[in-house]
Amino acid sequence: MLGAYAIAYGSPDVLEVRELPIPSPSGKEVLIKVNAAAVTRAGCMMRTGRPLFGRLMLGLFRPKHPVPGSTFAGEIVAVGSQVSEFKVGERVAGNAAEKGGSHAQYLVTPADGVIVPLPDHISDPVGAVICDGGITGLNFMKVVSGVEFGHRVLINGASGSVGSSALQVAKSLGAHVTAVCGSNNIEYVKNLGADEVIDYRTQNVMKHGKKFDVFFDTVANYSLKKVRSILTESGIYVSPVISWPLLGSVLFSGVAGKQKAKFAATGLAESTIQRKWMKDVISLIDSKKIQFEVNHVYSLSQIREANQFIDSGHKRGNAIIDMTLPISH
Numbered sequence: 001m002l003g004a005y006a007i008a009y010g011s012p013d014v015l016e017v018r019e020l021p022i023p024s025p026s027g028k029e030v031l032i033k034v035n036a037a038a039v040t041r042a043g044c045m046m047r048t049g050r051p052l053f054g055r056l057m058l059g060l061f062r063p064k065h066p067v068p069g070s071t072f073a074g075e076i077v078a079v080g081s082q083v084s085e086f087k088v089g090e091r092v093a094g095n096a097a098e099k100g101g102s103h104a105q106y107l108v109t110p111a112d113g114v115i116v117p118l119p120d121h122i123s124d125p126v127g128a129v130i131c132d133g134g135i136t137g138l139n140f141m142k143v144v145s146g147v148e149f150g151h152r153v154l155i156n157g158a159s160g161s162v163g164s165s166a167l168q169v170a171k172s173l174g175a176h177v178t179a180v181c182g183s184n185n186i187e188y189v190k191n192l193g194a195d196e197v198i199d200y201r202t203q204n205v206m207k208h209g210k211k212f213d214v215f216f217d218t219v220a221n222y223s224l225k226k227v228r229s230i231l232t233e234s235g236i237y238v239s240p241v242i243s244w245p246l247l248g249s250v251l252f253s254g255v256a257g258k259q260k261a262k263f264a265a266t267g268l269a270e271s272t273i274q275r276k277w278m279k280d281v282i283s284l285i286d287s288k289k290i291q292f293e294v295n296h297v298y299s300l301s302q303i304r305e306a307n308q309f310i311d312s313g314h315k316r317g318n319a320i321i322d323m324t325l326p327i328s329h
Contacts, residue, residue, distance in 0.1 A: 002327055003104025004303045006066045009049030012307035017300060017327070020067070023108040027082035030111050032092065036128035037102040038071040039298070039306045039319040040161065041241075042267065046100075047307065051243060069103030069321070070267065071095050073118055073127030083111040091118040093127035095274060097267040103303060103321055114274040122285060125294040129161060129318040134292065135277040136240055136266045137165025138284075141173065144238055144264045145214045149174030152210065152232075157218035158194065159185035161318045162240060166216055167192050168290040178212070180205055185316055188293075206230060214238065219313065224249040224261040234258040240266065293317030299325035 005018040025031045047068060049055050058064060073093040076086050086092065094115030101107050109115060118127045140162075141147045153170045157163040158179030170177050171193040179194035186197050198205055205222075211232045215222070220241035227237055237253075239246055242263060249261035266274075284290040296319035298306040306319060 001105040003067050006063045008062050012304040015303050022106045025078055025080040025108050027080040028111055029080045029108050030076050030086050031078040032074045032107045033077045034072050034074040034107050034323050036073045036124040037069045037321045038129045038132040040132050043068055044307055044310045065100045067101040067104050070097040070100050071128055071131040072102035073124040093118040095131035114271050116275055116278045125320050126292045128320050129292050130278055130281050133161030133165040134281040136162045137169050138277050139266045141166050141169040144262050147173045147175050151175045151213040153214040154178045154212045155216045156180040158189045159316045163218045172289040224253055231259050236260045236262055238262045297322050301327045
């Protein structure tokens with residue numbers, strides 16, 4: 001099989017497309033023919049090996065698991081001898097965050113891991129991003145932030161994968177959402193349900209004149225210290241992008257007041273919890289309360305270009321590797 005392979009930490013240039021052996025499933029594993037895999041900001045951060053403390057889990061000097069990618073959608077082509085919950089030919093989607101490997105034509109993952117059946121009416125590209133922006137947006141709005149009806153929520157980076165998902169989840173919960181994005185994405189976030197939009201290129205978020213219960217910073221441009229003045233008395237600053245300043249704020253916020261900073265690693269939650277979130281997102285899709293735009297599609301041979309695009313910080317919606325596209329050598 002062909003798969004992306006990271007020879008070291010660094011820029012997208014460390015990625016190569018290599019011929020790799022097709023893995024075999026053990027007793028409790030399934031082998032999946034990957035049809036689509038998401039390209040994510042978290043994955044690109046892992047490629048760089050930064051922040052450095054992340055290398056304690058990823059590998060000190062080079063990636064411990066060199067085939068990148070975690071979220072996927074595809075078809076089961078083989079099952080281990082102890083697997084009864086899935087069958088060959090079944091469409092599935094999920095997250096192989098522990099070892100990665102979804103940026104390849106085949107992937108082995110535990111049958112009791114983060115994997116759920118994918119309904120026929122949901123395409124592989126959409127299935128591949130449910131475990132990225134889909135469940136991250138759901139987790140941060142419903143669980144981490146506890147968004148309720150009437151809450152005022154600001155989403156910085158509202159046009160990206162996580163931001164666009166969080167926007168729609170927050171609206172489904174009855175929140176008033178202010179979306180922050182560039183001018184080229186204003187209509188996009190309005191169509192997703194944003195009540196107000198701030199163009200970060202021409203408007204100052206800090207001078208918007210409103211107070212927010214939740215400041216969700218998907219791109220980590222701000223901090224609790226910077227946004228305290230526009231948070232309500234018990235407002236929270238939340239971000240999925242880990243850093244030393246954020247960790248410090250999480251540990252010590254609330255000492256001088258009720259305002260807090262929060263962080264969560266959605267992809268590291270228990271498998272049972274992530275599977276529930278995936279099913280919840282699928283239900284939101286079925287009820288037409290959430291939709292996923294997949295408008296950046298690459299072949300496996302374009303893996304470097306896909307990573308370069310994510311690094312640029314200008315992604316709208318979701319980006320995927322389509323494994324069904326021809327691969328040039």
